Amino acid sequence: MTCDDCSNAVLSVRGASVRFGDFQALRQVFLTVSPGERVALLGHNGAGKTTLFKSVLGFLGLEGGVIDVAGHRPGSREARLAVSYLPESVAFAKTLSGIEIMRFFARLKGIDPREALPLLERVGLADAGGRRVGAYSKGMRQRLGLAQALIGKPRLLLLDEPTSGLDPVSRREFYEIIDAVSAEGTAVLLSSHALTEVEGRTDRIAILSKGRLVADGPLPALAREARLPITVNIKAKEGRADSLHSRLGGVRANGKSVILTCQPEAKVDLLGQMAALGAEIDDFDITMPSLDDIYRHYSLDQEKGAQP
Numbered sequence: 246m247t248c249d250d251c252s253n254a255v256l257s258v259r260g261a262s263v264r265f266g267d268f269q270a271l272r273q274v275f276l277t278v279s280p281g282e283r284v285a286l287l288g289h290n291g292a293g294k295t296t297l298f299k300s301v302l303g304f305l306g307l308e309g310g311v312i313d314v315a316g317h318r319p320g321s322r323e324a325r326l327a328v329s330y331l332p333e334s335v336a337f338a339k340t341l342s343g344i345e346i347m348r349f350f351a352r353l354k355g356i357d358p359r360e361a362l363p364l365l366e367r368v369g370l371a372d373a374g375g376r377r378v379g380a381y382s383k384g385m386r387q388r389l390g391l392a393q394a395l396i397g398k399p400r401l402l403l404l405d406e407p408t409s410g411l412d413p414v415s416r417r418e419f420y421e422i423i424d425a426v427s428a429e430g431t432a433v434l435l436s437s438h439a440l441t442e443v444e445g446r447t448d449r450i451a452i453l454s455k456g457r458l459v460a461d462g463p464l465p466a467l468a469r470e471a472r473l474p475i476t477v478n479i480k481a482k483e484g485r486a487d488s489l490h491s492r493l494g495g496v497r498a499n500g501k502s503v504i505l506t507c508q509p510e511a512k513v514d515l516l517g518q519m520a521a522l523g524a525e526i527d528d529f530d531i532t533m534p535s536l537d538d539i540y541r542h543y544s545l546d547q548e549k550g551a552q553p
């Protein structure tokens with residue numbers, strides 16, 4: 246990937262490599278995130294998502310490549326002011342209240358605590374702000390974590406699997422807050438294991454596999470590029486399955502059906518052939534590649550061709 250739009254990017258990762266001893270955790274990763282953009286970083290366990298976050302935060306040094314956060318080196322004062330991080334397992338002092346936690350983090354960031362407290366309302370914790378965090382549910386702790394990350398209006402928000410362990414309603418509400426924050430111009434990079442969860446909630450998908458960035462683009466473009474086959478399940482009229490099978494090919498199933506697969510661009514031709522055999526067909530279903538198929542294609546299949 247080139248970096249034509251890096252000048253506008255809040256996050257610009259160019260050829261970043263990270264090594265732990267003999268282990269190569271990131272391999273020449275290129276990634277940009279622009280203001281207001283929501284990018285999902287997907288990958289299996291150990292793919293390198295947290296390593297990339299830690300590199301952006303300046304906690305890890307690079308073996309090679311360059312990272313800029315709002316035009317500054319990770320870990321510099323300017324970069325630290327521009328970026329906020331919500332770790333996967335957020336832990337707060339259980340005896341403190343939500344309000345006390347927010348005051349504490351505001352002071353750490355050099356922000357007037359009074360500016361931070363309205364964020365509790367933004368994440369739906371206004372009524373619970375005076376309660377001990379030890380009595381919060383997992384969803385409430387995640388919301389508090391997000392409120393803490395939003396202190397000081399960061400230009401870049403890094404969220405490491407922010408919705409793991411949340412129920413579907415809490416997830417939806419969490420993403421609604423992310424939507425609102427990104428609409429105000431904050432760039433969001435969030436990691437997840439699930440393509441289905443981030444579909445429709447992010448503008449771009451980036452997939453890491455064994456430290457390599459193997460896909461980066463809007464989901465429809467990735468689906469097109471993957472060229473995964475479409476499956477057509479044709480139910481034959483009584484006694485016509487053999488005839489359909491011999492003329493269309495494919496695989497016989499349960500005595501009555503013929504299953505065909507074709508590339509997306511061959512779909513119209515196949516439908517034409519089926520129309521000519523309409524008298525022998527009782528019904529049919531077309532199944533497009535699922536989101537999980539697309540994710541598997543990039544995260545697993547491309548590994549096979551990768552260099553060790």
Ligand SMILES: Nc1ncnc2c1ncn2[C@@H]1O[C@H](COP(=O)(O)OP(=O)(O)OP(=O)(O)O)[C@@H](O)[C@H]1O
Nearest residue numbers: 265266268270288289290291292293294295296297
């Ligand atoms: N400090 C470290 N020393 C040695 N190896 C490490 C260190 N930190 C991470 N790794 C290794 O680097 C690889 C990437 O780890 P990382 O935590 O970035 O993965 P991840 O994609 O965030 O995984 P998960 O989804 O499980 O959180 C893993 O194989 C991990 O064991």
